[in-house]
Amino acid sequence: MSALVDQIKALLRDAVTFTDKASGIQLRAYQVAVVRAIVESVVYHRGLSIVVIFPRQSGKNEVQAQIETYLLTLLSELDAEMIKVSPTWKPQSLNAMRRLERVLSRNVITRGLWAKERGYIYRINRARIFFLSGSPEANIVGATASTLLSVDESQDIEIGKYDKDLAPMAASTNATRVFWGTAWTSRTLLARELRAAKLAQERDGQRRVFVLTADDVAAEVPAYGEFVKEQVQKLGRSHPLVRTQFFSEEIDAEGGMFPAARVGLMKGDHRAGACPEAGKVYALLLDVAGEDEGANAGAFADGSSTSGGTAGLSNDRRDSTALTVVEVDLSTVEDPLLRAPTYRVVQRRAWVGVKHARIYGEVRALAQSWGARYVVVDGTGVGAGLVSFLDKALPGRVLPFIFNQSTKSSLGWSFLGVVDTGRFKDFKHGDSSEAYDLQALFFEQLSFMQYEILPGPAKVMRWSVPDGTRNPATGELVHDDLVLSAALCGVLDDQEWTISGPALVVRRSDPLKEMDHGF
Structure with a gap:
């Protein structure tokens, strides 16, 4: 028995050895540094505030459980x-338990x-760990962390919740605090604690900050590198989810949604067309505005008016019902990484203040003349009738699409992808002055599109041209109807497409869910 006790004591002298020999898990080098820093802060009562930012699915949760087991x-x-x-x-708490x-x-x-004990406490003899929810409505006041306060996915914990309810748990004991997570915006709790930890680290040289990227993980786990490469191919290296979830780069919580580099990616070299070409696949994308029988009743569907002007293109107006006709290029479906159309x-067409009965007739005719494979229609509110x-x-x-906060957020992420x-x-070359006018209006709307990322685990993104925005050069109101119409191509990514032979299934699910593979 004494020999066994001696062996256990020997294992307990080092957390990494304990994990290797007792749990049968060999930690990676980037995990070892984190384990030792946290354990030493606890054992030597240093009371450090440590920040750990790992790329998505790179072993953060596993190392947490191993640390918890060792300390218990x-x-x-x-x-x-x-x-x-x-x-x-x-x-999240249930998964952690x-x-x-x-x-x-x-x-x-x-x-x-x-x-x-009691469904949320784990104990070994006198040592305990309590699992709690940090959601805004959770009543967790009164608990005390005498040894360790571990805040997981801290980018999704509200700062006010932490300051009011969580921080006091470790205040009286000067317990070690660890903020785990993946990078998100500069306004999160994780970002705030990262800045504070960096300053403290610079002052005394005691390492508190561990920020890894996908490249760091791939150096030890080549399969992870291949997985990330696939995600970059699917979404693009500049996509906010790729930048944050894999390369630990903070993004702004709000700002312009389409910077010049992104707009540059949207410019093609093909021609616009007035009619379909044989052998090509087309789809229609319709964003529906409210019906107003009195406004601009003489406008034609191409934006011209009975007086010969361009009343349908004026920005000093309500949103238009906007239609984008796209060729669906299936060659990129065959790409082993993209597996999605271009x-x-x-x-484009735009109707302002035109009765929906007339719009219905024209969209139906356009769908038939273009042989549209799909017609994606905004079915929100008054759009339900058109659908x-x-x-x-x-x-x-x-394919009806209902706009609400959640679905619009998902559509925004999809469109960015x-x-x-x-x-x-x-198109590079238009077939009419109206085509160029609508294209110019589309790119103008892009330049005024703003996004805002809301706090919380849902990663909800609001995006629009803010109400009342005017172009400072012209003084005209700017809307986002043409952009919303174009963004509906994200719905097409969820459809099944046939090239030649068997159908290739293209289902672009939530990008965050696609990223959830453990390594």
């Missing part, structure tokens, strides 16, 4: 209390020692 064992003879906070109870249970049960030392704009009539006229071809991979192209 090491401190089992002490009244040590640790607190682990996640942004939500379900699924299941992960710890798995490690505790497989570790040869802890498998018969640990116990679970969309080439060949025509219903078009679906009856074009059975199996109409299309653009950043070079799969949205506008």
Whole structure:
């Protein structure tokens, strides 16, 4: 027995050895540095505030569970209390508890020692770890972290929640605080603590900051590098999700959505067209404005008016119902990484204040003349009527899209993925002055598009031309109808496309879900 005790004591002298021998897990070099920094801060009562930013799915959660298991064992003879906070109870806290249970049960030392209490507390003898939710509505006041306060996915914890309810848990004991997460905006709790930790690190030389990129992980795990390469091909290196989730680059919480570099990717070298070309596939994308029978009742569908002007193109107006006709280039579906179409704009239409009955007739005729494979229609509010009539006229071809905060956010992320991979192209040569006018209006709207990323784990993005925006050069109101119409190509990414032979399924799910593969 004494020999066994001596062996256990020997293992407990080093967290990395304990993990290797007792859990059977060999930590990677980038994980070892994090483990040692956290454990030493706890053991030597340094009370450091440590920030750990790992790329998505690079082993952050596994190393957390191994640290928790080691500290529960090491401190089992002490009244040590640790607190682990996640942004939500379900699924994040529950997942964290299941992960710890798995490690505790497989570790040869802890498998018969640990116990679970009250559904959210894990104990080895006198040492405990409490799992709590950091959601805004969670009532967690009163808990104390005597040893360690671990804040997971801290980019999704509201700063006010942390300052009011979480920070006091470690204040009286000067417990070690660890902020885990992936990079997001510069306004998050993680970003704030990163800046503070960097300053403290510069002052005393004690390492507190661990920021890794996908390249760092790929150096040890080549398969991870291949996985990230695939994501970059799908979304583009400049896509906000790629920059933050894989390369640990902060993005602004708000700003211009289409900088010059992104707009440059949208410029093609093809011609616009007044009619379809044989052998090509087309789709229509329709953003629907409210119906106003009195406004501009004489406007034609191409934007011209009965007086011969361009009333339909004036910016001093309400939003138009905007239509974008795209050629669906299926050659990129065969690309082993992209596996998705390219969309080439060949025509636009805009109707202002025109009755929906008339718009229905013209869209139906356009869909038939272009042989549209799909017609994506904004079915929000008054658009529901158009969807219903078009679906009856074009059975199996109409794809309704309902705008709300969540779906518009997802569409925005999807559209950025299309653009950043070079799969949205506008024409270089128009076939009429109206085509050039609408194209100029589209690029003007792009230049005024703003985005705002809301706090929280859902990563909701608001994006639009802010209400009341005017072009300072002309004084005219700027809208975003043509941009929203173009963005509906993101819906096409979710469809099945046939090249020649078997159907290739192209289902562009939530990019964040596509990224969830463990390494």
